[in-house]
Amino acid sequence: MKKRLVLTFLKETVEKPITYHLVKDYDLMVNILSAKIEPNEEGRLVVEISGKKENLSQGMDYLRDLGVSVQPLASDVRWNEERCTHCTACIPICSSQALVVDRKTMIVSFNPDFCILCGLCLRACPYQAIEIMF
Amino acid sequence: MTKTIAEINERIKKGEAVVVTAEEIIDLVDKKGVHQVAKEVDVVTTATFGPMCSSGIYFNFGHSKPRIKAQKAWLNNVPAYAGLAAVDLYLGATELAENDPANTVYPGAFRYGGGHIIEELVSGKDIRMKVVSYGTDCYPKKELSTWLNIHDLNEAVLFNPRNCYQNYNVAVNLSNKVIYTYLGTLLPRLGNANYCSAGQLSPLLNDPLYLTIGIGTRIFLCGGIGYVAWQGTQHNPNVARGENQVPKRAGGTLAVIGDLKQMEPAWLRGVSMTGYGVTLAVGIGVPIPMLNEEICRFVAVRDEEILAPVVDYSKAYPEREPDVLAEVSYSQLKSGKIKINGKEVPTGGLSSYAKARQIANILKEWIIKGDFLLTEPVQRLPSVETNITIKPLKERGER
Numbered sequence A: 001m002k003k004r005l006v007l008t009f010l011k012e013t014v015e016k017p018i019t020y021h022l023v024k025d026y027d028l029m030v031n032i033l034s035a036k037i038e039p040n041e042e043g044r045l046v047v048e049i050s051g052k053k054e055n056l057s058q059g060m061d062y063l064r065d066l067g068v069s070v071q072p073l074a075s076d077v078r079w080n081e082e083r084c085t086h087c088t089a090c091i092p093i094c095s096s097q098a099l100v101v102d103r104k105t106m107i108v109s110f111n112p113d114f115c116i117l118c119g120l121c122l123r124a125c126p127y128q129a130i131e132i133m134f
Numbered sequence B: 001m002t003k004t005i006a007e008i009n010e011r012i013k014k015g016e017a018v019v020v021t022a023e024e025i026i027d028l029v030d031k032k033g034v035h036q037v038a039k040e041v042d043v044v045t046t047a048t049f050g051p052m053c054s055s056g057i058y059f060n061f062g063h064s065k066p067r068i069k070a071q072k073a074w075l076n077n078v079p080a081y082a083g084l085a086a087v088d089l090y091l092g093a094t095e096l097a098e099n100d101p102a103n104t105v106y107p108g109a110f111r112y113g114g115g116h117i118i119e120e121l122v123s124g125k126d127i128r129m130k131v132v133s134y135g136t137d138c139y140p141k142k143e144l145s146t147w148l149n150i151h152d153l154n155e156a157v158l159f160n161p162r163n164c165y166q167n168y169n170v171a172v173n174l175s176n177k178v179i180y181t182y183l184g185t186l187l188p189r190l191g192n193a194n195y196c197s198a199g200q201l202s203p204l205l206n207d208p209l210y211l212t213i214g215i216g217t218r219i220f221l222c223g224g225i226g227y228v229a230w231q232g233t234q235h236n237p238n239v240a241r242g243e244n245q246v247p248k249r250a251g252g253t254l255a256v257i258g259d260l261k262q263m264e265p266a267w268l269r270g271v272s273m274t275g276y277g278v279t280l281a282v283g284i285g286v287p288i289p290m291l292n293e294e295i296c297r298f299v300a301v302r303d304e305e306i307l308a309p310v311v312d313y314s315k316a317y318p319e320r321e322p323d324v325l326a327e328v329s330y331s332q333l334k335s336g337k338i339k340i341n342g343k344e345v346p347t348g349g350l351s352s353y354a355k356a357r358q359i360a361n362i363l364k365e366w367i368i369k370g371d372f373l374l375t376e377p378v379q380r381l382p383s384v385e386t387n388i389t390i391k392p393l394k395e396r397g398e399r
Helices: A018-026 A053-065 A120-124 B005-013 B024-040 B114-122 B293-299 B330-335 B353-369
Strands: A002-009 A029-036 A043-050 A069-072 A077-079 A099-102 A107-110 A130-132 B019-021 B043-051 B056-060 B072-075 B078-080 B088-092 B127-132 B143-148 B155-163 B170-172 B179-181 B184-186 B193-195 B218-221 B224-231 B254-259 B268-273 B277-289 B307-312 B326-329 B337-340 B343-349
Touching (some): A043 A053, A120 A130, B019 B024, B019 B353, B024 B293, B043 B353, B114 B127, B155 B277, B170 B184, B218 B254, B218 B353, B326 B330, B326 B337
Antiparallel strands (some): A002 A043, A002 A069, B043 B277, B056 B088, B056 B155, B072 B078, B179 B184, B218 B277, B268 B277, B337 B343
8 A cells, every 4th residue: 555645743743763773663664755854943854654554554544643743735725727827847857757747638637646746836826726735 | 702791691581591600611622622602602600709908898888977087096996097088988898906925026926907897797796996086167076986887888899809810829938937928837848838729710810911801890899799800809811821821820800899788708718827917718700701812722721731830939929029839730739738848748729729619609590591791891901911010029128
């Protein structure tokens, strides 16, 4: 089983080696897609976690017990189709190809499953059509 | 075989006019040839949708009681130009809000400014207006703060001194750091290449010598009816051209005008360019009357035949150096990657081809239905027979 998650830490938990515990104690494979961790600040990890279903669920319980907020990745990114003008400024910026353009129609679309929350599109989009909520 | 605009208008009124878009005409000419298509087709619709900084609105907000002569004015805290008559204001698309941090925290987000207010006005939203004045015997009021709505304004007019650029630079970044430009975010070491033209659909690329588009040409302007008012600022007919007469550099431009009250937010949108500023995206559609075979050859131009210069925006552009790294066609640009210095570079657009296509089709429908007649230009735009070129500024310390 595989899940893409956004983990938000309180500043008190930032210094705990939680990735280590997920790997060692729960036999989970943790792939860090993006991270923002600073001492004494709220931190955020975007991860892809895979492993046995029961291990995953126990691992998540461990995180919640520590006060880490666990959210599925997709719910955090919003592509506002109404605001998008299909200009394609985001296309070369989006390395994970979550934002793609159909070359025939030149219409842009967004696939949240491919998004790694790098946030580069936020700056590249002139129409404020993409929002990331944490 | 030649036609006149009057003859074409008669056919439009009778519902007999044959109208196609500048995209559709390409295949038609391929299949049937210029001679046949020039006879069969009456009008070709062209269009573009993209950020156009030299844009803005003027309006008259009506006289207060007692009267005020606006000396300074703000709309949602964005300054408007009040150096006109008492209650006339001009709001430019790139104006920033008074408290915008701009690039002090680099790169600035520029989330709100003149372009966004224009979009909000057109959407019917109320806008807070503040006005101050020194007071006169005939205009005694010194301060005013009220809500404005587009429906309450006497006149509200979009007047853009420069739109519809005939071709434009493709921007790249040769430096080692990300740069933020009016052509978007440019990743270091040729990380991406951004362009801004509708190419084969773009109005002035389909009328490269300005044979039909001139002062007084009726156009689709942001969902309403507008007109070409003049050549745009920086209009530069004497740039390098290909054998097909299409400019290979930024060439001609249009100044356009139209009733803001007719417009729709889908075709007029506030733009935030990270690290650069705010602006306005404008949607324009221009009909080209099929007067003869020469015009038919021009409107059949295709992306492969339109070349744009690739320019380094980390050094050559800001330093006003003339260096061009390469010339690439719009078909290469629209394919998603181009080759520069042997490197494959992904491309992004600032101009929406999807929206340009929609506009060309709307204008086509208007003409087919008989709702939109063509106009004879009152005067031609300066073209290659003039000696007009664009002059750089010579800074000088003495008069």
